[in-house]
Amino acid sequence: MNSNDDLNRHDARGRAYQGLSALYHPPAATLEKVLTLLKGGLEGCYPELAPYADDLLAEYREQADLGELRDDYTRLFLGPGPLAAAPYGSFYLDGGRTMGPTTLEAQQHYQVVGLKPGGEFKHPPDFIATELEFMFFLIHCQLQTADPGTASQFMLRQRAFLNRHPGRWVEPFTELVIEEARAEFYKVLGALTQNFILAEQNALPELQAASETNHG
Known part of the structure; x- marks a missing residue:
């Protein structure tokens, strides 16, 4: 992979994270634009996952309005009442409670790079959308620097x-x-998110080695 391919792949990764993060916020009128962004990102980094974006677009276009999606979003992720799928890392890593050690540790990652609570990120540190957005932020910083060591x-x-x-x-x-x-x-979003994060975990060591070789 040459340097331009490397940069394009990372830019696509960033767009995919940005799109996924937005989909874990309440459905809004910009949903089709977000799905188009996501599809383009996936095509540039993990093309085998791009059909998930096509399925999401098809499901969205079948909706007469956003009412059904908003109702399901609220029941799954927002409440009131018990959440069907709590979108917070602490729920899974800290024994079913939220705002635990995992939350504070995530916040520390943000603070190290200068992000403050209530600043760039408006939601709990371990909210799935916040964590995905932070990955986008780190990729953006990587692409903005001209120093290979900083990247x-x-x-x-x-x-x-x-x-x-x-x-x-x-x-x-x-x-x-x-x-x-x-x-x-x-359901499709859940499957895509799981497979995307797994793909990232598998690919990042090789991507970093390729980047260091290109700049070495």
């Missing part, structure tokens, strides 16, 4: 955060989403 450090941060946080709880979370969702849209 490598941002890739190391990506691997460390991914393996320590979403990579540890995405499977039980997305299995609940797939099982509990009433709208096929969220």
Whole structure:
């Protein structure tokens, strides 16, 4: 992979994370634009996963309005009442409670790179959308720097955060989403999220080695 291919692959990864993160917020009028962004990102980094984006687009276009998706989103992720698929890492890693040690540890990752609570991220540190958005942020920082050593450090941060946080709880979370969702849209989203994070965990060591070779 040459340097331009390398940069394009990372840019596509960032767009995929950005799109996935947005899909874990309440459905809005911008949903088709988000799905198009996601599809383009997947085609550029993990083309084998792009059909999931096609399925999401098809499910979205079958909706007369966003009411069904909003109802299912609320029941799965928002409440009130018990959540069908709690979207917080601490729920899975801290014995079924939220705002636990996992939450604080995620916050520490953000603070190290200058992100503050209530600033760039408005939701709990271990909310799935926040963690996915943080991965997008780290990729953005990696691509913005002209220093190969700094870029490598941002890739190391990506691997460390991914393996320590979403990579540890995405499977039980997305299995609940797939099982509990009433709208096929969220079943597909759960399956895509699980497979995307697994693909990232498998690919990041090789991507970092390729980047270091190109800049070495």
